[in-house]
Amino acid sequence: MRISDLKVSISGIRGIVGKGLTPQLLMKFSEAFATFIGGGTIAVGSDTRPSAEMVKYAVFSGILSCGATPLDLGILPIPSLQIYTKEKKLEGAISITASHNPVEWNALKLIKKGGVFLYPYEAEELLDLYYQGKFRRVDNPSKIEKEPSPFELHERRIFQFADIDLIRKKRPNVVVDPCGGAAVPFVKKFLERLGAEVICVNCEISGEFPRNPEPLPENLNLLCEAVKTSGADIGFAQDADADRLAAIDEKGNPIGEENTLALAVDYYLSNKKKSPVVVNLSTSKVLEDVARKSGVSFFRSKVGEINVSRKMMQVGAKIGGEGNGGIIAADVHTCRDSFTGMVLLLELLAWSGKRFSELKEDLPQYHMIKEKVNISFREGKRILSKLAEKFKDGRIDFTDGVRVDYPDFWFHVRPSNTEPVLRIIVEALEEGLINMILKKIKEEL
Amino acid sequence: MNDRVRITVSGIRGKVPQSLNVDIASKFASAFASYLDEGRVAGCRDSRFSSHMLEMAVCSSVLAAGLDYIDFGLIPTPFLQFLMKREPFSGGISISGGHNPLPWNAVVLLNEEGAYLEPFEGSEVFNIYESGDFKKASWKNLGAAAERAFPVELYLKEMSKWVNIQRIRESNFKVVGDLCNGAISPFMGIFGEFFNCKLVTINDDLEKPFPHPPEPSIENAAQVEAVVKATDADIGFLINSDSSRISFVSEKGKGLSEELTLPLCLLSLQGKISKVMTTVSTSSWADWAARRIGVNVYKTKVGQSAVIHMMGAEDAEVGGEGSGSVAFSPFSLGYDALLSLAFVLDLMSKEGKSISEIMAPFPEYYMEKCKIEVPPEMTYKIMDKLEKVYAKERPDFTDGIRVERKGLWFNIRPSTTEFILRLILEGETDLLVKCAKAEIIERIEE
Numbered sequence: 083m084r085i086s087d088l089k090v091s092i093s094g095i096r097g098i099v100g101k102g103l104t105p106q107l108l109m110k111f112s113e114a115f116a117t118f119i120g121g122g123t124i125a126v127g128s129d130t131r132p133s134a135e136m137v138k139y140a141v142f143s144g145i146l147s148c149g150a151t152p153l154d155l156g157i158l159p160i161p162s163l164q165i166y167t168k169e170k171k172l173e174g175a176i177s178i179t180a181s182h183n184p185v186e187w188n189a190l191k192l193i194k195k196g197g198v199f200l201y202p203y204e205a206e207e208l209l210d211l212y213y214q215g216k217f218r219r220v221d222n223p224s225k226i227e228k229e230p231s232p233f234e235l236h237e238r239r240i241f242q243f244a245d246i247d248l249i250r251k252k253r254p255n256v257v258v259d260p261c262g263g264a265a266v267p268f269v270k271k272f273l274e275r276l277g278a279e280v281i282c283v284n285c286e287i288s289g290e291f292p293r294n295p296e297p298l299p300e301n302l303n304l305l306c307e308a309v310k311t312s313g314a315d316i317g318f319a320q321d322a323d324a325d326r327l328a329a330i331d332e333k334g335n336p337i338g339e340e341n342t343l344a345l346a347v348d349y350y351l352s353n354k355k356k357s358p359v360v361v362n363l364s365t366s367k368v369l370e371d372v373a374r375k376s377g378v379s380f381f382r383s384k385v386g387e388i389n390v391s392r393k394m395m396q397v398g399a400k401i402g403g404e405g406n407g408g409i410i411a412a413d414v415h416t417c418r419d420s421f422t423g424m425v426l427l428l429e430l431l432a433w434s435g436k437r438f439s440e441l442k443e444d445l446p447q448y449h450m451i452k453e454k455v456n457i458s459f460r461e462g463k464r465i466l467s468k469l470a471e472k473f474k475d476g477r478i479d480f481t482d483g484v485r486v487d488y489p490d491f492w493f494h495v496r497p498s499n500t501e502p503v504l505r506i507i508v509e510a511l512e513e514g515l516i517n518m519i520l521k522k523i524k525e526e527l
Numbered sequence: 528m529n530d531r532v533r534i535t536v537s538g539i540r541g542k543v544p545q546s547l548n549v550d551i552a553s554k555f556a557s558a559f560a561s562y563l564d565e566g567r568v569a570g571c572r573d574s575r576f577s578s579h580m581l582e583m584a585v586c587s588s589v590l591a592a593g594l595d596y597i598d599f600g601l602i603p604t605p606f607l608q609f610l611m612k613r614e615p616f617s618g619g620i621s622i623s624g625g626h627n628p629l630p631w632n633a634v635v636l637l638n639e640e641g642a643y644l645e646p647f648e649g650s651e652v653f654n655i656y657e658s659g660d661f662k663k664a665s666w667k668n669l670g671a672a673a674e675r676a677f678p679v680e681l682y683l684k685e686m687s688k689w690v691n692i693q694r695i696r697e698s699n700f701k702v703v704g705d706l707c708n709g710a711i712s713p714f715m716g717i718f719g720e721f722f723n724c725k726l727v728t729i730n731d732d733l734e735k736p737f738p739h740p741p742e743p744s745i746e747n748a749a750q751v752e753a754v755v756k757a758t759d760a761d762i763g764f765l766i767n768s769d770s771s772r773i774s775f776v777s778e779k780g781k782g783l784s785e786e787l788t789l790p791l792c793l794l795s796l797q798g799k800i801s802k803v804m805t806t807v808s809t810s811s812w813a814d815w816a817a818r819r820i821g822v823n824v825y826k827t828k829v830g831q832s833a834v835i836h837m838m839g840a841e842d843a844e845v846g847g848e849g850s851g852s853v854a855f856s857p858f859s860l861g862y863d864a865l866l867s868l869a870f871v872l873d874l875m876s877k878e879g880k881s882i883s884e885i886m887a888p889f890p891e892y893y894m895e896k897c898k899i900e901v902p903p904e905m906t907y908k909i910m911d912k913l914e915k916v917y918a919k920e921r922p923d924f925t926d927g928i929r930v931e932r933k934g935l936w937f938n939i940r941p942s943t944t945e946f947i948l949r950l951i952l953e954g955e956t957d958l959l960v961k962c963a964k965a966e967i968i969e970r971i972e973e
Contacts, residue, residue: 100665105557105587109549133666139587140553146580147549186666219544221630223580 089500090212092205093386096180096189096500099133103188105140112144113219114212115176115192118204122173123151125166127158127232129179129264129322132289133188137178141190142226145176149220155232157287159264159324160191161419162236168197168415169235179264179323182296197415199388233268236421237275243413244425250277252432255314257281257330258424259305261295262288263322265420272421276428283308295321297328297407299336310334315431316438320420325387326407327420329427331439339407340366344445346409346423349430350401351376354413357400360393362386363485364494364507365405371446384482385496391416450509451516455527457504462497465504468526469495491515493523531903535943536649536832538633540624543577549584552634556585556620558656559636560592562648566617567595567670569637571607573623573710573769574733577632581622585634586672589620593664596672601733603710603770604635606677608861609685611641623710623769626742626850627945642860643832679714683721686866689799689858690873696723698876701760703776705751706731707741709768711865718865722872727758741767743774743851743864748782756780761875762882766864771831772851773864775871777882785851786894787886790816792853792867793845794885795874802843804834807929808938808951809849811892828926830943835860849951893957895964899948899971906941906948909971913939916970935959939967 088102089095095111097103116124124145128134138154145152150173155163160177167175174194180187192200192208200208211217256278260266266287273280283304284292294301297319309317309330317330329342337345347359347369359373362385373380383393387408394402394416403410408418409426427438434441457465466484476486483496483505491510498505506523510516532541532551539555541547560568568589572578582598589596594617599607604621611619619637627633636644636652644652655661664670702724706712712731719726729750730738739747743765755763755776763776774785790812793803797820805813806829817824827837829848838846838856847853852862853870871882878885901909913928923929927940927949935954942949950967954960 098666099591099669100663104661104663105553105584105591106550109553109584109587113549131666133669135672136587136590136669139583139590139672143549143553143580143583143587146583147544188666219548221543222576225579226583 085502090209091500092200092202092209093500094189094191096183096187098186099136099188100186105136108137108140108190109144109147110215111190111212112141112176113148113217114208115174116145116148116150117211117218118208119150119174119194120218121149123153123227125153125155125163125170125172125175127155127160127163127175127177127264130157130262130266130287131180131185131188131322134178137188137190141176141178146223146226147220148218149223151224152226154226154228157264157267158232159236159268159421161325161415161417161421162233164193164197164417165236165239165415166197166232167193167195169239171195177323181323182321182326184294185291197417198391201388201392237272239414240421240425243411243422244276245429246276248432249425249428252428253277253279254316254428254431255279255312256428257283257305257308257312257314257317259284259302259317259319260324261320261322262286262290262292263295263320263324265320265324269320269324269421273424276425278428281308281312281314291322297321297326297339299328299338302328302330302336306330306334306336316427318420318424324420325418327409327423328407329438331442332437333439335439337438337442340368340405340450341442341445342407342423342427343403343405343409344368344372345430345441346426347401347403348372348375348445349426349433350411351378353429353433355400358397360390360397360399360402362390362404363479363482364496364505365403366448366450366509367492368446368448369405382481387418448509448511449513449516450507451520453506453520455504455506455524457497457502457527459497459502462502462504465526466495469523472522472526491519493519495523531946533943533945534653536644536646537830537943538635540627540631540633542630543632547581547632547634549580552581553584553588554659555634555636555652555656556588557592557661558652559618559620560589560594561655561660561662562652563594563617564662565594566615567597569597569599569607569611569616569619571599571602571604571621571623573603574601574708574712575624575629575632575768577630578622581632581634585620585622590670590672591664592662593668593670595670598672598674599677600674601710602677602714605769605771605859605861605863605865606682608637608641609682609859609863610677611637611639612859615639621769624741625769625771626767628740629737640860642835645832645836679717683718685858686869687721689855690869691876692722694876695869695872698872699723699725700762700872700875701725701758703727703729703751703754703758703760703763705729705763705765707737707739707766707768708732708735709741709766709770711766711770722869724872727754727760729754737768743767743772743785745774745782745784748774748776751776752780752782762871764868767851770864771862773867774851775882777886779883781883783886784810784894786810786812786849787889788851788867789813789847789849789853790889791874791885792847792870793817793820793822795870795877796820796845800844802841802845804838804841804843804846806834806848807923807925808940808949809847810894810953811936812889813847813849815890826925829940831862892953892955893960894951894953895960897950897964898942899950899968901946901948903946906946909948910941913970932963935963937963937967
C-alpha cells in the first residue's frame with residue numbers, strides 16, 4: 083500500500099512542498115472553500131515557512147476565482163487570525179501553516195464565521211465540493227485587500243481580559259522562544275506592554291525553524307539555557323503558529339505542556355471565574371484534579387481544537403484546552419492561544435508570589451508517556467475492540483479511539499485519521515506502572 | 528462551443544470563467560516555468576477585473592517551479608517587452624486580453640527577449656502542459672516574488688532616440704487620446720509632458736470597465752472625433768486595452784482606418800529602415816508607403832508571433848499589421864502603440880503638415896473586414912472547400928487563402944483568437960469589394 087504525503091482531510095489540506103502540495107491543488111482547495119463560504123471576505127494569514135509566499139498567491143487566486151475577497155493579513159499567529167475573523171465578522175479565514183510539522187510541510191487550515199474551525203460535517207461538505215470540482219467561478223473577481231496590523235485586535239482582546247496591573251507590579255523577567263514562527267513579529271512587544279522584561283530567543287525569521295517546532299521538553303534546550311543564565315522567572319515556548327505553549331521554570335526545567343495547561347486552568351478557576359472545564363480525551367488527569375479542587379464540572383471531548391471548543395460552547399465552559407499546550411480561555415476566544423496562556427501564567431506568578439518551580443510542585447504529580455506506533459489503517463481499527471476486551475474491568479470510552487480508566491492509571495489509544503499510526507497515551511501515579519501497561523497494549527499489536 | 532479555450536502561441540485565450548480560469552492559467556504557468564527551468568520571470572497584467580486573479584495563479588505556479596517572479600503590476604504588455612529586451616529574464620507572462628472584448632482574457636507567454644513564443648517554443652510548453660509533468664522545487668528552492676516599478680523614464684529616453692524629440696517638443700501638438708481605460712492610463716500624462724504635447728485623454732480610468740470594444744477602429748472613434756473637433760486638436764488616437772494597437776483621428780475629427788497606422792509609421796521612418804515585414808491580410812497602403820520610402824516588403828502569416836519572428840529571420844527593422852500594430856525591432860520585439868504615436872508625431876513635425884495633408888497623396892482603397900461565425904468543427908471543412916473553389920486563381924496559402932485579382936485582393940482565414948473566419952477584402956472601388964464579398968459568402972454558404 084502506498085501512503086501519499088498529501089493529506090486532504092476534514093482538517094484541511096496538508097503536504098510536502100515540491101511533492102504533493104502543488105499550486106494547483108492549493109488553488110482548487112481555496113476555490114472549494116470560497117464556494118462553500120459563498121462569497122464575502124476571507125482573511126488569509128500565514129506562519130513563517132518559506133513556502134508561505136507560493137501558497138499564499140495560490141490561495142488568493144482561488145478565493146478570487148469564486149467571488150470572495152481575500153484579505154491579506156501577512157504573517158500572523160493562528161489565534162490572532164481566528165480572533166480577527168470573529169471580531170470583524172468575516173465570512174471565513176484560511177491559515178497557511180503546517181503548525182508543528184517540519185519546515186518542508188505546509189497546509190491550509192480553514193476557519194469559518196465566528197473564528198472557529200469547520201465542524202467535521204461542514205468539512206465533509208467542503209471535501210465533497212473539492213472532489214467534484216464544481217466551483218462557483220465568477221466573471222468579475224474582486225480585489226485583494228490588505229490589513230497592516232491585524233495583531234492589535236488580538237492584543238486588545240487579551241488586555242481587556244488580563245490583570246495588567248498585577249503583572250506590571252511584579253515586573254517578571256521572561257525568556258520567550260517563538261521558534262522563528264508566526265509570533266516573532268509580535269511576542270516581545272506584547273510581553274513588554276504587559277510590564278515584563280523580555281529576552282527573545284529564536285526570534286529571527288530565517289526561512290528554517292531553529293528547532294523542531296513542537297514545544298516538547300527535548301526541543302527546548304536553548305530556551306532552558308537562556309532562562310538559567312539570565313535568571314529569568316519563567317520561560318515560554320511557542321510552536322510555529324503560536325497556538326501551543328509550554329512553560330519553563332526558573333531553574334530552566336520544562337514543566338511539560340500538560341502542567342502548563344493545568345496551572346493556567348487552576349489559576350483561572352481560583353481567580354477569574356468558576357466555570358466548567360473541557361479538555362480532550364488525551365489530556366492529563368491533573369486537569370480533572372484541578373477542576374475537582376475548585377468544585378466545577380469536568381468534561382472530556384474528542385481530540386482536536388474544534389471538538390474541545392464546541393464542547394465548551396455546549397456546556398458553557400469558559401476555560402479548557404488540550405494537553406499538548408493548547409490553552410483555551412473563552413473570554414478571549416474559544417481557540418488555543420499561547421498569548422492568553424502566557425498572560426494567565428504571568429498573573430499566577432505575580433499573584434502567588436511563589437517561584438514557578440514551586441507552583442509546579444503544588445500540582446499532583448503523574449507520569450505520562452506518549453507513543454506513536456506504525457500500523458495499517460485497518461489494523462488500527464481492529465485493535466480498539468481487542469483492547470476494550472482485554473481491559474474490560476476498566477471504565478471504557480469509545481468517543482475517540484478507545485480510552486480506559488482505572489483508579490491508578492488510564493490510557494488512550496487512537497488511530498490517526500491521516501497517517502497509518504496509532505497514538506498511545508498512558509498516565510499513571512507510578513512510573514513503573516506505565517511501562518507495564520504500555521507493554522500490555524503493545525502485545526495486541 | 529464558443530466557450531472553448533484557445534491555446535496558441537499568441538496566448539491561452541478564453542472567456543473567464545467558462546474557459547479560462549485559475550486552474551488552466553496556473554497549469555500553463557507551471558508548464559512554461561518548467562520549460563524555462565531556471566532564472567526569473569517578468570510579469571504584468573492589464574486592467575481587466577480577472578487579470579489580478581489570473582496573475583496570482585501564475586505567480587504561485589512560477590514560484591513553485593523554483594523561478595523568481597518579478598511583478599511589474601498593471602502595465603501595458605509592450606512595456607514589459609521593452610524591458611525584457613534590455614534586462615536578462617528567462618521569460619515573461621502578461622495577463623492581458625489585448626483587443627479581445629470582455630469577458631475574455633489571456634495568458635500571453637513571452638520568450639527571453641520579450642517576443643511572443645515561436646511555434647516550436649510554444650509546442651514544447653504545450654507538451655509539458657499536456658503531460659502534467661511540471662517541475663516542482665523543494666521548499667528550500669522555491670522562487671521568490673518581488674514587485675518592481677516600470678522605469679518609464681528609461682522607456683521614454685530610449686524612444687526619443689528614434690525620433691526628433693526637439694522638433695516634436697517645439698511643435699507643441701494638441702493631442703486627444705482614448706485609452707480604453709487600459710493599462711496605459713497612468714502613464715499617458717508622462718508621455719504628453721515628455722513630448723511637450725497638450726494632451727486630453729478620455730476613458731483613462733483603470734477602475735472602470737471598457738467603454739467600448741477594446742479595438743482601435745473607426746467604429747469606436749466617435750468620442751475622440753467629437754473631442755478633437757471641440758478642442759481643435761492636431762490629432763486624436765485610440766489605443767487598445769494593452770496598448771499594442773493604435774488608430775488615429777485627423778485634425779478634422781475624422782477617424783482613420785487602423786490600416787493607416789503602419790503606412791504612417793513607415794513614412795515617418797524614411798531613411799532609417801531597409802525592410803518591412805507585414806502580413807497577407809494587411810492593406811496595400813503598407814506596400815504603397817514602403818515603395819514611397821524605398822524599402823522592401825515581406826509578407827507572412829497574421830499574428831504578432833509570426834511577424835516578429837519573420838522580422839528576425841529577414842532582418843526587417845519594422846513589422847506590422849493592419850490591426851493598428853507596429854513593432855520596431857531596435858526598440859522592442861513587440862507591437863507598441865505609444866511608439867507608433869511617437870513616430871506619427873515625428874512625421875507631422877518633420878513634414879510640417881496636418882494629418883489630413885499627409886494623408887492626401889494616399890491612393891484610394893476600399894477595404895472590408897468581416898467576421899463570419901462558423902462552428903469550430905466546420906472551420907476547416909469550409910477552408911478546404913474554398914481552397915478547391917479558388918484553386919485556379921493560384922492563391923497564396925501563407926495564411927488561409929489569399930487571392931489577388933486585378934484591382935482587388937482578399938484573404939480568408941480562421942481567427943487564431945476567436946471562433947470565426949476573418950474575411951478581408953480590399954479593392955480600388957467599393958463595387959469591386961462588394962461584389963467579391965457577396966460571391967465569397969455565397970460560396971461559404973453553398
